[in-house]
Amino acid sequence: MAKKQEEFVTHIARRSEDFSQWYTDVILKTDMVDYSDVKGCMVIKPYGYGVWELIQHEMDARFKATGHKNAYFPLLIPESLLMKEAEHVEGFAPEVAWVTMGGKEVLPERLAIRPTSETIIGSMYSKWVQSYRDLPVLMNQWCNVMRWEKSTRPFLRTSEFLWQEGHTVHATLEEAEEETVRMLGVYKEFAENVLAIPVITGQKSAKEKFAGAEHTYTMEAMMQDGKALQMGTSHNLGQNFAKSYDITFLDKDGALKYGYTTSWGTSTRMIGGLIMVHGDDRGLVLPPKVAPVQVEVVPIAQHKEGVFEKANELFFALKNAGLRVELDDSEKSAGWKFNECEMKGIPVRVEIGPKDIEKGTVVLVRRDNFEKTFAPMENLADTIKTLLEDIHNNLFEQAKARRDAHITQATDFETFKQGVNGGFVEAMWCGERDCEDAIKAETGATTRCMPFGEHKCLSDVCVHCGRPAKRLMIFAKAY
C-alpha cells in the first residue's frame, strides 16, 4: 500500500533531486501563486494569500501589543526626497523603478516607486515631531514595494512584493536600540510560535547591513537544502535619516536635538521560507496557525445512508468551535481527496465513513507524520485543537533538529568549505570587508549574522585570512 501511495504523489519533483524544481512545482500545483504578464511579478492566488492574511493577522496583533499603530504613506517618492540620504540612495538606486510620465506629460521631477519608505516617512516625521512630548513615534504600514530585481523567484524575490515596514522615532539612541532589538524579538517569537520556523538572530556585517543604517539585526532560517533565508530585519538608523530629513525636537532641557529612528520589516518572502522549511515530497506542510484550512473533512462513501449528513454535522461543529475547516463533498474518490489534502499541506484530515458512524468515531490523520488515530466524535473539536498544537510543536522540533544537524563549527578553511555546502558554518572572523568578499568569491557563502548571546570563541584567528579574529560569524549560502 505504501508503494502505491508513492506512485500517486508526484507530479512534484523530489526535494532531494531538484530542490528548486520541487519548490516551483509546489507553489504552482497548490494554487498559491501564478506567474503574471509582468516580468518578475507574481499573482498571489487565494490559497497563498490566505496564508499571508493569517500572517498579517498574527503579526499585526503583536505590533499593536507593543504600542504601534498602522498608517499608510504614498507609493511614489519624489527623486529629490529619495536622494537625501547618500548611503541609502547608493544602496537602492540600482533597483528603483521610476514614474516619468503622467498621461502624456513628462513629469518635472520623476517619482520613484518606493523600494522602502524611510525617505518619505522621514520627511513626514520631520513635520510631525516637534517636542520630546511627540516621542516616541511608533508606526507601521502594510503595503507593497518594488525593487527591480534581475532574477526573481515567487515569494523569495519578486519585483513587487507585500510587506510590513515599521518606522519609529525616539529621543535617545538607547531607546532606538531598545526598539530595534524588541521588534527583532517580536519577529523571532512570531517565526517560532506561528510559523514553527527556528531562527537565529544576530547582527549583520557592515557589508550586509541596510543602506543607511547604523546597524542591522536579522533573523536567519535554514531551508531544507541548507541554504539561509533572511526572514526579517530590524535596523537602528541612528540619526542618519533624522539628519537627512530634519527630524528634530525640542528636548526637556530646551535643546533642539535630532531624533533617533528605527525601521523593521518582514515580507511575503516568509511564505517561501515556510514552504522550504516544512514541505516534503508530497507537497506543502503548513503549520496550523497559518494554514488557511486547518481541517479537511472527507466523507467516505458519502452516498451511503447518513454519511454525508454526519460529515456535514461534524463540519459545522468544527467550524463553530473556531477551526478553519472545509468539507470535501466532491465526487472524487477518497484516495484522490487524501492526496489533494496532503499536497495542499492541510494539517489534519478527518475521515468519516459508515464504519465510523457505527462506532461513533472518526479517523484523524495528521499531515506532519501521517499518523492515523481513531477519535470519538464527542468533543472532536477539542481533540483536534490539541492535535494542532502537537503538530505545531513537532514541526518546530523537526525543523530545529534538521537545522542543528547542519551547523558546522569550522576552525580551518577546508571544514568551512564543506560546511557551507549544504548548511551553516560558525567560524571566527576578522571582521574585514576584503576577507568577507574573498570568502564569497571562493565559496559562494556570505556572512549571515553575528549571533546574539553567543560568546563562543573557537579560535583567536580568522578562519579564512588568519588575521586576529573579532567575532563569531555565521556563514552560509543564501537565497
Place this chain on the structure above:
RNA sequence: CGAGGUGUAGCGCAGUUUGGUAGCGCGUUUGGUUCGGGACCAAAAGGUCGCAGGUUCAAAUCCUGUCACCUCGACCA
C-alpha cells in the same frame, strides 16, 4: 546581465534532425456502474504549435528577431 535548456489542448509530453491533413496520456463534459489511499465502461468537446517577421507551392519543423519560464553564474536588505 552572461552561459545553457524549455515553450505544441487545462496539465504532462511526442512530433522538429530529413518541411507535406495536429498526435498520445491524464484531466474536462454527458450517461451508467462504483466509493476506507488518485475506480471502471461508453460517447463527446477541446490546439491560429509562445509571439512577430522572413524563406517556400507548402512551416510546429528552416532563418531572423522577440517574450516567458527553468538551471547555473553575476548582481542584490
